Amino acid sequence: MSIAASETSGSAPVAGEKIMEVDGLFKHFPIHAGFFRRQVGAVKAVDGISFDVMRGETLGLVGESGCGKSTTARLLLRLMAPTDGSIKFEGQEIADAKGPELKALRREMQMIFQDPYSSLNPRKTVGSIISDPFVIHGMHKEGGARKKAVQELMDIVGLNPEHYNRYPHEFSGGQRQRIGVARALALKPKVIVADEPVSALDVSIQAQVLNLLRDLQRDLGLTLIFIAHDLSVVRHMCDRVAVMYLGRIVELATSDQLYSHPRMPYTGALMSAVPVADPRLAAAKKRQVLTGDVPSPTNPPPGCRFHTRCWKAQEICRNEDPPLEPKDGGNLATCHFPLTDAEVLERVPTARNVES
Amino acid sequence: MGAPLLEVENLKVHFETEDGLVKAVDGISYTVDRGQTLGIVGESGSGKSVSSLTVMGLTRSRNARISGTVRFNGKDLLGASEEDMRSIRGNDIAMIFQDPLSSLHPFYKVGAQIAEGVRAHRDVSKAQAWDRAVEMLSLVGIPEPRKRADAYPHEFSGGMRQRAMIAMALANDPKLLIADEPTTALDVTVQAQILELIERLQSEFDTAVVVITHDLGVVAEMADEISVMYAGRIVEKADTDTIFAAPEHPYTWGLLSSIPRLDASRDEELVPIPGRPPSLINLPGGCSFHPRCPYVREAHKKVDPKLEPVAGNPGHQSACLLDSSVRRKLWSELRTGVKPDEARADVMAAEEKAV
Numbered sequence: 001m002s003i004a005a006s007e008t009s010g011s012a013p014v015a016g017e018k019i020m021e022v023d024g025l026f027k028h029f030p031i032h033a034g035f036f037r038r039q040v041g042a043v044k045a046v047d048g049i050s051f052d053v054m055r056g057e058t059l060g061l062v063g064e065s066g067c068g069k070s071t072t073a074r075l076l077l078r079l080m081a082p083t084d085g086s087i088k089f090e091g092q093e094i095a096d097a098k099g100p101e102l103k104a105l106r107r108e109m110q111m112i113f114q115d116p117y118s119s120l121n122p123r124k125t126v127g128s129i130i131s132d133p134f135v136i137h138g139m140h141k142e143g144g145a146r147k148k149a150v151q152e153l154m155d156i157v158g159l160n161p162e163h164y165n166r167y168p169h170e171f172s173g174g175q176r177q178r179i180g181v182a183r184a185l186a187l188k189p190k191v192i193v194a195d196e197p198v199s200a201l202d203v204s205i206q207a208q209v210l211n212l213l214r215d216l217q218r219d220l221g222l223t224l225i226f227i228a229h230d231l232s233v234v235r236h237m238c239d240r241v242a243v244m245y246l247g248r249i250v251e252l253a254t255s256d257q258l259y260s261h262p263r264m265p266y267t268g269a270l271m272s273a274v275p276v277a278d279p280r281l282a283a284a285k286k287r288q289v290l291t292g293d294v295p296s297p298t299n300p301p302p303g304c305r306f307h308t309r310c311w312k313a314q315e316i317c318r319n320e321d322p323p324l325e326p327k328d329g330g331n332l333a334t335c336h337f338p339l340t341d342a343e344v345l346e347r348v349p350t351a352r353n354v355e356s
Numbered sequence: 357m358g359a360p361l362l363e364v365e366n367l368k369v370h371f372e373t374e375d376g377l378v379k380a381v382d383g384i385s386y387t388v389d390r391g392q393t394l395g396i397v398g399e400s401g402s403g404k405s406v407s408s409l410t411v412m413g414l415t416r417s418r419n420a421r422i423s424g425t426v427r428f429n430g431k432d433l434l435g436a437s438e439e440d441m442r443s444i445r446g447n448d449i450a451m452i453f454q455d456p457l458s459s460l461h462p463f464y465k466v467g468a469q470i471a472e473g474v475r476a477h478r479d480v481s482k483a484q485a486w487d488r489a490v491e492m493l494s495l496v497g498i499p500e501p502r503k504r505a506d507a508y509p510h511e512f513s514g515g516m517r518q519r520a521m522i523a524m525a526l527a528n529d530p531k532l533l534i535a536d537e538p539t540t541a542l543d544v545t546v547q548a549q550i551l552e553l554i555e556r557l558q559s560e561f562d563t564a565v566v567v568i569t570h571d572l573g574v575v576a577e578m579a580d581e582i583s584v585m586y587a588g589r590i591v592e593k594a595d596t597d598t599i600f601a602a603p604e605h606p607y608t609w610g611l612l613s614s615i616p617r618l619d620a621s622r623d624e625e626l627v628p629i630p631g632r633p634p635s636l637i638n639l640p641g642g643c644s645f646h647p648r649c650p651y652v653r654e655a656h657k658k659v660d661p662k663l664e665p666v667a668g669n670p671g672h673q674s675a676c677l678l679d680s681s682v683r684r685k686l687w688s689e690l691r692t693g694v695k696p697d698e699a700r701a702d703v704m705a706a707e708e709k710a711v
Contacts, residue, residue, distance in 0.1 A: 064543040064544075064545055064546075065514070065543055172632050174632070202399045202400055202570065202633075203399065203570050203571075203572075203611060203614055203615060204399060204610060204611065204614050204628055204629035205628070205632070206614065206615075206628075207614035207615070207626040207627065207628035207629075208628040210616070210626055211625070211626055211628060229543060229544065230544075231544060231618070232573075232615065232616045232617060232618045233616055235616065235618060235622060236616030236622065236624075236626070237616075255622060256622060259618065269545060270544060270545060271618075272548070273544040273545050273547060273548035274544055274573065274618055275547070275551070275571065275573030275574050275576060275577045276573055276576060276577070276617070276618055276619060277572040277573045277576045277600065277612070277615060277617055278576060278600055278617070278619055279576045279577075279596045279597050279600055280597070281619055282573075282576050282577045287548055287552065288548075289545075289548050289549050289552050290545045290548075290549070291497075291549075292499070293513050293515060293516065293546075294513075
């Protein structure tokens, strides 16, 4: 385990090195309309977020669909260019990297995709899928070296190296996801972004892939950015978690702190909505149901973005945008009226567990 | 209370395919009473969806071999004519499908699709059916229902589409609601809304609900009773508390220990079930779970276990060849975090010696 993981407490300056620094990141997708295709507005997918990623940690990004977590991930990897803001990787600014600089960057950061069925080319053998990164970056050029490297990777992720010449359709969902992991590991990246890596898999297979990712992260000292909508999976995997809502980070804290003492009412509602696989806890908790849908990111509400669905909202919430600042317990949160421990205890089953 | 609302007895659904006979459902029995919620849990390919589609009469294809009995309100559904089924489907029994986007017709207005179902079963005017559609949309919590009924499915968000599906299913006050993965495609917050909605409607109308899911959390919150399916069979059946507190089938143990739990320590190791679900064409002999079971014995590969009551709890049934006392010892070790292999060594070595 890294130092960062064991010592983080949200706001306190974190020991360990920052591998990535994100500052004031924006991504607006323009909307064009009319005969002249003039820009009439923008989808504010990511709307001013700042955070750091520590070396060797697992950082979780959670939020409802459309909150901008996948866009954030793609910006970090520079799969798309940000509208504004800065992204630093090991101290070097990458927000406007181009050409060879960008290609070199790709060796440091890789991605694991959600759907193991559509993210592998059905016409290529597993061997050539995993060795593609070597081809692109001109590595292991001599004869048998590439095959050997690929088979080593297959072994690491728990695939039979003899299946080198098979096609993706010959593998089950869990195995395909392992192929995706092997491909991501091929260039020995420092950062891996996993976007919903297990949500397409069956329950019993999910655990296999989660364990694999956790082991690899520990053994290879990877920095993992883990995106998922399943909050129990995120808690299991991540050292720190950032909660996103409408393109902003609304709460950021260590996993333990976030799940036992959420401060932002939105986080509280998310935690409360997770079904717990324990009938007694489920019966005891007061389910906090959020009403309505997420407002449109084209035209986010003024003030606190969550005020339209928040049960604690007051006048100030409608007018003043709360900054991301430390609250009780060290969580960073954007809220005028953070949840009290009593309110948390009533709604969040994990809090109850920690208290007892 | 009389006879149960839905009685499924020894239901088998086999499909003839070019590759061989697919035993999608292989002899399952369950009952659902009015106002009760039954949860059916299992991995994909365990036959949970096929069994409920058969109840609705939706698997009657040329290559399907269906046997057993399905009685609804005392009426036999398997033998019912297609016409009879049409009058029951969407009226007495309604279904909520998993994917609301592909289950709603993209060309028709949401209100029209709900009203169509009402007109099919009730002798009402178009205007009355439309009013009913609007009423249902407001019941499931869609704001400005009169305006939204006039919208197309693509104008709805995922959660609203699923609510529209529920409105459609409930428009004729069904006695039985079958929900096939009703919340799988949704965010947790919307999932909570939908679960709350189904629960509320159930308590208001005394509807029986069959909820099919792979999410143990969802059944823990909703179901009164749970059936765990594996390879076309029910392998364990009990009330919800028992399934989570004292399960007696290795597959159920596997499911429970392969999900990360919000109420456990963060360092807990997930214990996946090794291997993958078997092919339904070529089931392993004996207990069909044996290739993945950590506690398998030579004998289990030959004998087919039957769903039998567990000692001390007649409502709890399990299809496992292990002795009940052994199972209880194993589970008491597993729940404290012991790995299956060690649990096997601890419990079964002693037992093997005794034999």
